[in-house]
Amino acid sequence: MKAKTASRRQKILDVAAEVFRETGFERASMDEVSQRGGGSKATIYNYFASKEELFFxxxxxxxxxxxxxxxxxxxxxxxxxxxxxxxxxxxxxxxxxxxxxxxxxxxxxxxxxxxxxxxxxxxxxxxxxxxxxxxxxxxxxxxxxxxxxxxxxxxxxxxxxxxxxxxxxxxxxxxxxxxxxxxxxxxxxxxxxxxxxxxxxxxxxxx
Incomplete structure (x- = not known):
């Protein structure tokens, strides 16, 4: 279960890095990250409290x-x-x-x-x-x-x-x-x- 959780977190970071590079911080959204990653925005917030935390x-x-x-x-x-x-x-x-x-x-x-x-x-x-x-x-x-x-x-x-x-x-x-x-x-x-x-x-x- 822990391995699955770590893998999911890594996937979110991979997708977020791609979104930030393409759109910049201001235009990037948690919705876009979740859509590209094939999950829900609620899942992202389970791992990262805010867009700023995800960016960091x-x-x-x-x-x-x-x-x-x-x-x-x-x-x-x-x-x-x-x-x-x-x-x-x-x-x-x-x-x-x-x-x-x-x-x-x-x-x-x-x-x-x-x-x-x-x-x-x-x-x-x-x-x-x-x-x-x-x-x-x-x-x-x-x-x-x-x-x-x-x-x-x-x-x-x-x-x-x-x-x-x-x-x-x-x-x-x-x-x-x-x-x-x-x-x-x-x-x-x-x-x-x-x-x-x-x-x-x-x-x-x-x-």
Whole structure:
């Protein structure tokens, strides 16, 4: 019975994601989701108390699994800081520019000002990612791998460098497919700039 319930919930999320992508939050309706899913609106409300809650869960589902993998990629036990940062950067960009997450981000950008959705989604992913980076960079400073710095700002700088080559094209819908080779090259350049700014005194890039 539990498996059936989970399967039904998943089906609703799949259909809702399709409806939100096609119509946007404002024009999407629980009626449309129920019609496409072959169920009743009452069934949807058994799982989700409101359209806002359904929307948030669609976005959460798109990001959560990949975000967890991204966090796991930032390994404080890796002795080579450049390797650790590049591994994280590659996983981060692969997540951010995957089709599902791109679609979810567009929904959040379009609808984020509605009823606190933007803040809720920001806390779910970007803020969580920055907090994780902050903690990692504090450890790197304590180990002498980076110069002393405000790690909250350094975290924003690192994330900004990783996105710098893709973000504007994404926002203006001119971004084509992003390959693994593209990501690897972008990350190498971004981490190089970050380490040039935040590396320990006397740091010389090895590439």
């Amino acid at each position: 869960d669609v976005v959460y589902r798109a990001a959560e699994v990949q975000l967890a993998a991204t966090e796991a990629a930032l390994d404080s036990g890796e002795p080579d800081l450049r390797v650790a940062l590049e591994r994280f950067g590659q996983r981060f960009l692969a997540m951010l520019y995957s089709p599902d997450v791109q679609a979810a981000r567009r929904l959040v950008i379009a609808e984020g000002g509605r009823g606190g959705l933007g803040r809720k989604c920001y806390e779910m992913a970007p803020a969580r990612c920055l907090a994780m980076l902050d903690s990692f960079l504090q450890q790197a400073i304590a180990q002498g791998k980076l110069r002393p710095a405000d790690t909250a700002i350094a975290s924003v700088h690192l994330r900004g460098l990783l996105e710098a080559e893709l973000a504007e094209k994404y926002l203006f819908h001119t971004l084509g497919p992003v390959t693994e080779a593209d990501i690897a090259a972008i990350v190498e350049r971004a981490v190089g700039v970050f380490l040039a700014a935040y590396g320990p005194p006397g740091y010389l890039p090895d590439r």
